[in-house]
Amino acid sequence: MKNPVSLVVLVVALAAPIALFLVLSAEDVNGYVAAGLSVSAGWLLNFAWALSAFDHRSESRRTVSIAVRYGWACPAVLVIAVAIAQRLADWPVG
Secondary structure (H helix, E strand, C coil): CCCCCHHHHHHHHHHHHHHHHHHHHHHCCCHHHHHHHHHHHHHHHHHHHHHHCCCCCCHHHHHHHHHHHHHCCHHHHHHHHHHHHHHHHCCCCC
């Protein structure tokens, strides 16, 4: 990963689903809609990272193919973790 732009895209791909989910949750959007939009944005950014991080002349087609198929998994785990943390934070104590 020699390109600094690809590093920025990777960091944004990890942070954007969390931030988008938190913003949409604060705006009283349906939880499933907020999660779906957040995971979709994360998937698109993971795909953008895969396209920007690897040389298209080499054997990087497999990496892009993996990003297309499974790029939703990491954003989904992040959004689920944030949703669980929100539920636990709202849980009444005692």
